[in-house]
Amino acid sequence: MPQAGRPIENDSSQNMHKPVLLHESINALDLKSGEIFLDATYGGGGHSKEVRRRFPTVKVIAIDQDPKVDVTRANFRDLDKVVTQKVDAILFDLGISTDQLERSGRGFSFLRDEPLDMRMSNTGIRAADILNSWDEHAIELILRGFGEERLSGKIARAIVEQRKVKPFQTTFDLVRVVETVKHRSFRDKIHPATKTFQALRIATNEELSSLEVGLEKGFEALGHQGRLVVISFHSLEDRIVKNFFREKIKEKSARQITKKPITASEEETMNNPRSRSAKLRVIEKI
Ligand SMILES: C[S@@+](CC[C@H](N)C(=O)[O-])C[C@H]1O[C@@H](n2cnc3c(N)ncnc32)[C@H](O)[C@@H]1O
Structure with missing residues (x-):
């Protein structure tokens, strides 16, 4: 089973990626001792590190499609190929990280003159x-x-x-x-x-089709009462998440945990402007 690679990096460098809705999302995972958590979008590892800190007995599996991220490299649309056992909770924290935006040199930002690549992988x-x-x-x-x-x-x-x-x-x-x-x-x-x-x-990056496939495969990988937690950053992503959750609830394979999406507090939006558009939605498999 693939594991998160070298986990805790030095957090002191400037303008590091700040994990969004950190406590809200970790609480929503509803992890218990000895359970398995899949981080489908490891990035700077902010969420995984907090899971390890709060739940030292939880086993963390992490993937990311970016080859610069030091965990199992996979697109979550291929999740079934790398995660072959049932897991108890999954987090999708969508989009790009601050590191990709500001330091990857791959042309994600209109503020820097860089080669127009934009591939996360x-x-x-x-x-x-x-x-x-x-x-x-x-x-x-x-x-x-x-x-x-x-x-x-x-x-x-x-x-x-x-x-x-x-x-x-x-x-x-x-x-x-x-x-x-x-x-x-x-x-x-x-x-x-x-x-x-x-x-x-x-x-x-074919982000929307990857999300549709990734959510389905993530849900498939969840065990009974497993939690699916998704943070989206724009309306196109959120619509896909909302519709997917609605479908699972309608067919009675999931129950709704968040009736309305959870959004960032005023304090968080002041400290991290990226959190302004974040929406956190959660379902539980039944
Ligand atoms: C917002 S960042 C995650 C940040 C992370 N939660 C943290 O706190 O450091 C999103 C990450 O997901 C990755 N990603 C985006 N789409 C992906 C996909 N389809 N499959 C795998 N990784 C993906 C990106 O490469 C990026 O590193």
């Missing part, structure tokens, strides 16, 4: 390949569908025009094109490229 198509080779309509669809970008048509058009001049290579190549369509205004709360970057990251 090191396999599959890069974000730049999508921009340089997909047809205009397909690009428009991902910007609209995964970014809920109102100007998806115009941005897709501008991308296709720009790549005739020079193929996309870096994040700033893309930021410049988005800014020709969406002008920055002091009233804007978010950067003009926010939605485009979100859409492209979701498409590059």
Whole structure:
């Protein structure tokens, strides 16, 4: 059985990933002594470390698709291949970590000029390949569908025009094109490229289809009264989680633990802006 690799890293480096809804999610796992916990998105290991601290007898299994993360490397859509025994609780803490955003050099942030890769794993198509080779309509669809970008048509058009001049290579190549369509205004709360970057990251990593498959396989891996705990960060993810939970409750294979999603306290949102959009949902297998 794969185990979390070297677990506790030095927490003193600056701007480390801060685990979101830490106590709320660990409480929701409802772990008891000697049980097995699967962390499906280990990242910086914040949640796993807290589980180990609070429940020293719990066995922690951890996976992550990022090869830089020192645990069993797997996409949770392939969870059935790496986790072959029943577990008592699973956590999915979705999206990317602060380390990936700020230090991976893989182009997740529109604030840094880096190669436009955006893969959390090191396999599959890069974000730049999508921009340089997909047809205009397909690009428009991902910007609209995964970014809920109102100007998806115009941005897709501008991308296709720009790549005739020079193929996309870096994040700033893309930021410049988005800014020709969406002008920055002091009233804007978010950067003009926010939605485009979100859409492209979701498409590059096939995040939504992985989530659908991963939830199903995670639920399958749970033993009786096992808890499935999911933290999502945007409405597309949350919709998938909500619908999946609703279906399991309707077919009477799960009971609802959180009627409404748990969100971050005011204190947490002040200390960790990333927690602002987080939604925690929980079901229990019956
Ligand atoms: C928000 S971070 C998790 C942070 C972690 N809970 C912590 O406190 O440090 C999400 C992690 O999930 C990983 N991830 C995202 N999608 C994945 C997938 N489909 N399969 C496996 N890992 C995935 C990312 O590589 C990233 O490291």
